[in-house]
């Protein structure tokens with residue numbers, strides 16, 4: 149892990165940088181995939197699946213029989229865990245639904261907003277290096293609460309061409325029936341343009357590797373909406389002397405195991421914690437099942453010592469992590485000062501893994517500094533609003549002078565006339 153000791157603000161850009169591919173090369177590669185799928189549909193999806201996933205597919209769609217029998221291939225323990233997670237995620241997301249409000253802005257002027265589900269949505273479930281069935285819950289539950297009519301799910305097939313049964317089971321629990329064996333940029337292209345098998349959707353959701361994230365950003369320019377750039381996972385731990393070095397190291401490694409391009413950062417005001425976390429990372433890493441992946445990620449991860457908490461918090465906000473764990477005595481007070489983060493975990497007993505799976509919050513979150521401007525997934529992500537208004541005759545009279553004055557100042561007399569014609573008619 150790269151170490152920084154009391155870095156001045158001049159070196160912060162290097163600290164907040166993520167280990168990303170060259171943007172131009174990535175975009176060229178992804179654009180070529182998008183273009184092929186746009187022109188050749190299913191054939192191109194199958195060809196890229198052969199190239200990138202090493203599997204030759206006959207049918208892209210998963211049959212209803214495969215979905216229905218998936219649960220037979222899961223242990224009772226796993227099914228119970230998925231159901232507990234589902235309940236918690238449902239409760240949290242349902243509680244945060246936006247409620248419609250009717251407002252009278254002036255006498256006789258009433259405005260309101262109607263929240264409507266986005267009719268056709270596409271969910272991307274990562275599966276290149278691990279079958280992230282937890283992501284099915286994170287996307288399927290808010291889509292279901294929002295009331296989306298058509299939900300399409302794409303996920304890469306395993307080496308045997310199968311989709312992990314837990315992905316199918318979680319999809320079944322959330323009412324998803326249109327499931328396709330397609331991953332990477334080719335899956336995003338298929339949902340953006342539509343193919344003979346995979347329906348075109350209005351908005352694409354879900355995390356993924358850099359190819360997936362780039363594809364989402366590129367198709368967005370062609371008219372399909374996306375949730376956010378949710379790329380390689382990252383965690384930042386802010387720690388003081390009260391942190392437990394073993395706990396902190398386990399949190400850093402929990403995200404490092406996602407992929408070589410994940411990043412884990414420790415920002416601490418304690419020299420002791422910095423040294424002991426480094427040792428703990430080494431010893432815990434050596435026994436991980438995904439040691440090879442985590443090791444690569446840890447190589448591009450960072451340990452930062454800051455000599456005061458104010459600067460440490462400023463650096464966290466500049467880094468804008470996907471996940472922030474505050475392992476400090478005054479976690480709540482510090483949390484109040486966090487302005488840029490996807491999701492925040494307070495205290496020594498709030499590991500990020502709890503949020504990844506089951507506490508209730510969503511784990512699909514903005515990465516690569518995008519937490520400065522984007523939020524994680526919520527029910528709202530799956531809805532759109534239409535605003536409405538109704539003015540009474542008196543209401544129009546009350547607002548007329550304001551509108552006419554402003555329209556005239558913009559040089560738009562037809563706008564002013566649309567008000568004046570009504571007022572004048574009534575005064576004649």
Ligand SMILES: NC(=O)c1ccc[n+]([C@@H]2O[C@H](COP(=O)([O-])OP(=O)(O)OC[C@H]3O[C@@H](n4cnc5c(N)ncnc54)[C@H](O)[C@@H]3O)[C@@H](O)[C@H]2O)c1
Pocket residue numbers: 196197200201273274275276277278280283304330331332333334355356357358359360377378379380381382406407410470511512513514515
């Ligand atoms: N930000 C979030 O909310 C969040 C949540 C969960 C997971 N993640 C991240 O999602 C990612 C999942 O990545 P993954 O790779 O395991 O699965 P993935 O499903 O995102 O990507 C796998 C696909 O990438 C394509 N691909 C692989 N190598 C390629 C190449 N050289 N050229 C073109 N396409 C290629 C293949 O088609 C493959 O099917 C991880 O980085 C993880 O950290 C992020």
Ligand SMILES: N[C@H](CO)Cc1c[nH]c[nH+]1
Pocket residue numbers: 280282283380381382403470504511512513
């Ligand atoms: N940490 C990931 C989000 O960056 C979510 C996840 C799924 N499974 C395990 N973790």
Ligand SMILES: [Zn+2]
Pocket residue numbers: 381402403406504
């Ligand atoms: Zn995770």
